[in-house]
Amino acid sequence: MTRIVVALGGNAISRAGEAGTWEEARENARSVVAPLARMASKGTEIILTHGNGPQVGNLLLQQEATREVAPLPLDALGAATEGWIGYLLQQELGYALSRSGVLRPVIPVVTRVEVSGKDPAFAHPTKPIGRYYSDNEARLLTKQRGWTMVHDMARGGWRRVVPSPHPQRIVEGPVLRRMLEEGFGRRMVLLLAGGGGVPVVAKAGGRFEGVEAVIDKDRTAALLARSLGADELAILTDVDHVSIGFRTPRERRLGRVAASQLRTYLEGGEFGEGSMRPKVEAALSFISDGGRRALITDAEHFAHALQGTAGTIVESRAPDKRRASVVR
Amino acid sequence: MTRIVVALGGNAISRAGEAGTWEEARENARSVVAPLARMASKGTEIILTHGNGPQVGNLLLQQEATREVAPLPLDALGAATEGWIGYLLQQELGYALSRSGVLRPVIPVVTRVEVSGKDPAFAHPTKPIGRYYSDNEARLLTKQRGWTMVHDMARGGWRRVVPSPHPQRIVEGPVLRRMLEEGFGRRMVLLLAGGGGVPVVAKAGGRFEGVEAVIDKDRTAALLARSLGADELAILTDVDHVSIGFRTPRERRLGRVAASQLRTYLEGGEFGEGSMRPKVEAALSFISDGGRRALITDAEHFAHALQGTAGTIVESRAPDKRRASVVR
Numbered sequence: 001m002t003r004i005v006v007a008l009g010g011n012a013i014s015r016a017g018e019a020g021t022w023e024e025a026r027e028n029a030r031s032v033v034a035p036l037a038r039m040a041s042k043g044t045e046i047i048l049t050h051g052n053g054p055q056v057g058n059l060l061l062q063q064e065a066t067r068e069v070a071p072l073p074l075d076a077l078g079a080a081t082e083g084w085i086g087y088l089l090q091q092e093l094g095y096a097l098s099r100s101g102v103l104r105p106v107i108p109v110v111t112r113v114e115v116s117g118k119d120p121a122f123a124h125p126t127k128p129i130g131r132y133y134s135d136n137e138a139r140l141l142t143k144q145r146g147w148t149m150v151h152d153m154a155r156g157g158w159r160r161v162v163p164s165p166h167p168q169r170i171v172e173g174p175v176l177r178r179m180l181e182e183g184f185g186r187r188m189v190l191l192l193a194g195g196g197g198v199p200v201v202a203k204a205g206g207r208f209e210g211v212e213a214v215i216d217k218d219r220t221a222a223l224l225a226r227s228l229g230a231d232e233l234a235i236l237t238d239v240d241h242v243s244i245g246f247r248t249p250r251e252r253r254l255g256r257v258a259a260s261q262l263r264t265y266l267e268g269g270e271f272g273e274g275s276m277r278p279k280v281e282a283a284l285s286f287i288s289d290g291g292r293r294a295l296i297t298d299a300e301h302f303a304h305a306l307q308g309t310a311g312t313i314v315e316s317r318a319p320d321k322r323r324a325s326v327v328r
Numbered sequence: 329m330t331r332i333v334v335a336l337g338g339n340a341i342s343r344a345g346e347a348g349t350w351e352e353a354r355e356n357a358r359s360v361v362a363p364l365a366r367m368a369s370k371g372t373e374i375i376l377t378h379g380n381g382p383q384v385g386n387l388l389l390q391q392e393a394t395r396e397v398a399p400l401p402l403d404a405l406g407a408a409t410e411g412w413i414g415y416l417l418q419q420e421l422g423y424a425l426s427r428s429g430v431l432r433p434v435i436p437v438v439t440r441v442e443v444s445g446k447d448p449a450f451a452h453p454t455k456p457i458g459r460y461y462s463d464n465e466a467r468l469l470t471k472q473r474g475w476t477m478v479h480d481m482a483r484g485g486w487r488r489v490v491p492s493p494h495p496q497r498i499v500e501g502p503v504l505r506r507m508l509e510e511g512f513g514r515r516m517v518l519l520l521a522g523g524g525g526v527p528v529v530a531k532a533g534g535r536f537e538g539v540e541a542v543i544d545k546d547r548t549a550a551l552l553a554r555s556l557g558a559d560e561l562a563i564l565t566d567v568d569h570v571s572i573g574f575r576t577p578r579e580r581r582l583g584r585v586a587a588s589q590l591r592t593y594l595e596g597g598e599f600g601e602g603s604m605r606p607k608v609e610a611a612l613s614f615i616s617d618g619g620r621r622a623l624i625t626d627a628e629h630f631a632h633a634l635q636g637t638a639g640t641i642v643e644s645r646a647p648d649k650r651r652a653s654v655v656r
Contacts, residue, residue, distance in 0.1 A: 021398040058397040059408075065394035068459075069386040070349040076412045080387075083411020084404045086438040087526055091536060098534025105500045108438040110414040131396075172433045175516050182510060188503050198415055206426025208419060 003045040003185060004232040007221035007282075008032055010051030010195070011238060012299065013085060020058060029092040032236065035302040036189075037096035040104060045185030047228055048089065048106075051217040052081040052195030060130040074129070074162060075198050075210030082110050082194035089191055097189070107188045112171040112208060113197030113215055113223070119165035127164040127214045132157030163213040165199065167220045171208065173227040180228055196220040218282035226289045233286045234295040234302065235279045242280060242296050242312040244270045254312045259287040262314055283314045292316075331373040331513060332560040335549035335610075336360055338379030338523070339566060340627065341413060348386060357420040360564065363630040364517075365424035368432060373513030376417065376434075377552055379545040380409040380523030388458040402457070402490060403526050403538030410438050410522035417519055425517070435516045440499040440536060441525030441543055441551070447493035455492040455542045460485030491541040493527065495548045499536065501555040508556055524548040546610035554617045561614045562623040562630065563607045570608060570624050570640040572598045582640045587615040590642055611642045620644075 012032050018024045040046055056077055063071040072080070086108025094106045125148045133141065138149040138158035149158045170176070170193065179185075196215030200208035218235055225233040241253035244265050254262070263284055271277040283294035295302070297311025305311030340360050346352045368374055384405055391399040400408070414436025422434045453476045461469065466477040466486035477486045498504070498521065507513075524543030528536035546563055553561040569581035572593050582590070591612055599605040611622035623630075625639025633639030 019398050022401050022404060061397050062390040062394055065396070066390055068393070069389050070347050072412060073350050076350060076415060079415030080408040080412040083414065083438055084400060084408040086411065087404060087407030087440070087538075090438060090440065091528075091538065095533075095535045105503050107500060107503070110411055110418060110436040110438075112415070112418065172435060175433050175435070175512075178515065179507070179512065184503075184507065187506065200419075205423075207423045210415075210419065 001043060001045060001186070002232060003047070003180065003228070003230045004039070004234060005047045005049065005221055005225035005228065005230045006036060006234045007218055007236065008048070008050040008089075008299075009237050010053040010055060010217070012236060013050070013088065014054040014058075020054065025088055026092060029088050030096075032299045033089070033093040033096045035299065035306075036093060037100040037102065038303060039306065040097055040102045040189065041100040043186070045180065046189050047180075047185070047224060047230065048093070048189060048191045049217060049221050049224055050085055050089065050191075050194050052078065052085060055081045055085060056195060056214075057130055064130070073210065074212040074214070075200070078195045078214070079110050079198050082108065082198070085194050086110075086191050093189065104186070104188050106191055108191040108194070109172065109176070111193040111197045112200045113167045113193055113220055114169040114171055114202055114208070115165035115199050115211065115213065115215065116168055117201040117211075119163070121163040121165040121213070122211075125161040125163045127162050128152075128159045129162055129214065130160050132159055134158070163211075164216055165211075165213055167197065167199075167215050167223045170197065170220075170224060170227045171200065173224075177228050193217075193220050193224055216278045216282075218278045219285075222282035222286045222289075225286050225291060231292045232294065233283065233291055234297075234305070235282060236299050236302060237279060237296065238298055240298045240301040240311060242271070242276060246270070246272070246276070256308065256313045256315065259284055259314055259316050287314055287316050329371060329373060329514070330560060331375070331508065331556070331558045332367070332562060333375045333377065333549055333553035333556065333558045334364060334562045335546055335564065336376070336378040336417075336627075337565050338381040338383060338545070340564060341378070341416065342382040342386075348382065353416055354420060357416050358424075360627045361417065361421040361424045363627065363634075364421060365428040365430065366631060367634065368425055368430045368517065369428040371514070373508065374517050375508075375513070375552060375556055375558065376421070376517060376519045377545060377549050378413055378417065378519075378522050380406065380413060383409045383413060384523060384542075385458055392458070401538065402540040402542070403528070406523045406542070407438050407526050410436065410526070413522050414438075414519050421517065432514070432516050434519055436519040436522070437500065437504070439521040439525045440528045441495045441521055441548055442497040442499055442530055442536070443493035443527050443539065443541065443543065444496055445529040445539075447491070449491040449493040449541070450539075453489040453491045455490050456480075456487045457490055457542065458488050460487055462486070491539075492544055493539075493541055495525065495527075495543050495551045498525065498548075498552060498555045499528065501552075505556050521545075521548050521552055544606045544610075546606045547613075550610040550614040550617075553614050553619060559620045560622070561611065561619055562625075562633070563610060564627050564630060565607060565624065566626055568626045568629040568639060570599070570604060574598070574600070574604070584636065584641045584643065587612055587642055587644050615642055615644050 090106040196217040294314040301310040418434040524545040622642040625633040629638040
């Protein structure tokens, strides 16, 4: 039986240019869950995770819009998005499963992910979140709330940046793995660590302290896959293939590719920091930890990618010579 | 082994008069979780649920405070509070458990609760939520959003009211019960159906439609206890006993009380609609469905209530004559 961790981008739920309404989110989710239901109907164990970039940004905007209510810290807001996006996917994937005759409820679990307090990311916050502020506002927020602000030349405003530390451990991982070992992966679809999971730092005596940071959800997906003994990792994004020479005349889309080859491309600086690079790194770290296969594609091509006929498919060994390693 | 469902009031987390900050919520949660950790260290299986009245009210306020972001419907906001309150309790109860030497992670699950589309509550919304509005705002919201508004004489403003239908079924109940049957109640503390659970109505073909309603969390707690085969139900509120003749010269606090006697008091109109009545009804429905014991008390007296020496303890049979049925 195959066990797969599937990571959905936060923009699979709220797309650029949309107003971000609940109805839009439902429509978007619906188009993403269809291939998952088909996989489940073939018996595949699915563990789902998702991003929350646009959604936590919206919550932050609302938090800052009124002084009537005390704002929650970023870790708690991340947990709030685990709640509502979890419910959205529970509803839409639940219905798709039911139509495919699969009697597995979707179980969204609020999941904490341990990061190291010594992660260099804490000294160099890089992840911009929330809205743009004026010079005065930025000064005030730095003073009053201790935020790190960076100036965005292009937009002419200031934005809060938070650290993006590496995920070290799924805090609730061992008991979740035990559930899978006892067959619950065929009785439910676990929905875990939304938004990369709630980042916490371990303190003395078994205490965890929440931190105002954002963990890259693709890195968390790779850690989930490893911690839960998954065979495959699928990262669903808004392009159907990974490309090298992206937006240059020498652009080539990668189909089946050996991890060693992909690592060479990565080290050659082929992939953009904020976009494809973390996905490629997540795929490579999963394979180097013994994973069978990692896919990077979009929802539309996901079913074909599973059959090996679309998307970028990363494997530990070089692909069969008779098949093209680069398609189209 | 005893299995107990414990219901925490939403005001156990955000207390009246507080600013509602995260630090306050953590402090409040800390004082509530201590007796739970002691119970767990004795081997009791604990399933936790909680209210979300003040918290969902705050989220609503923030949602309405800006037009930059499309507001989410009430069912999604309820799920968001399941997320962040779940994380809060996961952190605080998790630490208390760890200090008590109990190696059980807290697993918050976003839980849907089915209500009937024919529930008379839908024709008569009664539960006030969110802030107060002016005459003009109320007119506009009724027209644009289809909200039902009621005028509050005392406060001189309008407030949105939503239905409070009866919970019929825990949608994710069967697989959660299966987990408990396979011993996971001793490996984790499940945190379920926060805020009474996300209310959904069953449609054709296995689809559930979210509804803008609020399910009474004590009713959901009784349903959880029944659905998950719990022996006991504990409803933690802000008073240590149920009283009859409340705030009259004949006020008497109830200690150990037979369900039949308590029902007589209920039918005699002893308990206030928005306060003690739903708790008493939840306790009685749990006992009449075969539950062993239901407790109503506050966090401070909870440990003694479990030993039978404090709080209101509802049992199916009349209490032992040698013990007082009314204490103090």
